[in-house]
Structures are given as C-alpha cells and as structure tokens.
C-alpha cells in the first residue's frame with residue numbers, strides 16, 4: 673500500500689486514549705442512549721431486562737433484537753526505542769496531550785496484528801511485540817484495551833499526518849501515567865520496571881524532555 677492509503681486506513685481507526693471530555697467522543701464510543709431504533713426492523717428500542725441487566729430491546733417482540741452493548745476491543749502500544757517511549761499527539765488534541773499509539777481492530781484481526789499495524793500506520797516504521805502488558809476496561813467509552821510493549825524498528829519516524837501532528841520520545845523516568853484509558857497500562861509497564869511515578873491528568877506539566 674502507498675503511504676497515503678495507509679494513512680486513510682489509520683484515520684478510520686482513530687482512537688482516543690486519554691481522559692476528560694472530547695468533542696468527537698461520539699465518533700469513538702456510541703453510547704447506549706444514542707440508539708433509538710432497532711437496526712433490524714426500525715421499531716423503537718425500549719428498556720427491558722435481558723440477561724440480568726436492563727438493556728435496550730426492540731419494542732416488536734416478534735423481532736427479538738437486543739442491544740447487548742458489549743465492549744469494543746482496542747489495542748494500545750507502549751512503543752519503545754533506544755530506551756525511550758514514543759508518545760504521540762493526535763490532530764485536534766490540546767497541545768499538551770501526548771498519548772500511546774492506539775486503534776481499533778479490523779475484522780478478523782488478532783490484537784497482536786492490530787497493534788503492530790497501528791504502530792506502522794501511525795509512525796511509519798514496523799515494530800515487534802516485546803510482551804503483552806495487560807487488558808484494561810475503559811468503562812466510559814465501553815472499551816476493553818489490550819496493551820502491548822512494542823519495540824520500534826530503527827529509522828526515521830514518519831507520522832501519519834492525517835492523524836498525528838507530533839511525537840516525543842520520553843525516558844521512562846519522566847513518564848507520568850494518566851488515570852483513565854491507556855494510562856493504567858503505562859502505569860503497570862512502569863511498575864514492572866521499578867518506577868512508580870505519580871498519576872496525573874493528561875496534559876499536566878511533566879519533566880522537560882527533548
């Protein structure tokens with residue numbers, strides 16, 4: 673694929689891995705309240721108990737559609753090179769928000785494949801998985817995040833400019849995990865290396881890095 677085509681694909685898989693409100697959350701997380709009509713028969717959806725919880729179900733009993741609201745899987749990468757972690761800033765983010773490379777899975781894709789695809793799409797270089805970090809529910813966006821430690825290949829980083837505007841390479845001791853989303857994965861990765869930094873809101877002042 674050409675680089676442009678890769679970037680279009682990455683743009684489709686935009687994922688927000690931070691904290692707080694964001695205007696286009698609705699692109700990323702479809703809330704239960706957003707559903708008004710049955711996608712199968714177009715009857716209204718109504719609340720009813722199914723499987724031990726109140727869910728939205730089709731008002732037409734003959735249809736039987738249930739909106740189960742299962743979480744959406746997401747992959748995130750703690751991208752390491754030369755002992756530093758690559759954080760990226762998405763287009764439209766506040767200037768202080770640097771986050772992990774992350775994205776959605778394509779159909780029939782494993783998380784391992786998806787995370788390496790996202791790294792290559794977003795940074796323009798291949799990576800290899802060092803180890804899984806863990807699985808992290810992100811309740812607010814109804815996602816389950818599969819996080820991996822990924823080592824980036826040598827070479828010049830070329831950001832997918834449809835999606836990203838900047839990156840920085842941060843020494844682990846200067847990283848400050850954020851409380852939600854992919855932040856806990858970064859926290860655990862640092863803890864496994866004997867680092868227990870304070871948890872701070874995304875974009876808070878952090879030690880100066882180049």
Ligand SMILES: [Zn+2]
Nearest residue numbers: 710713730735
């Ligand atoms: Zn229906």
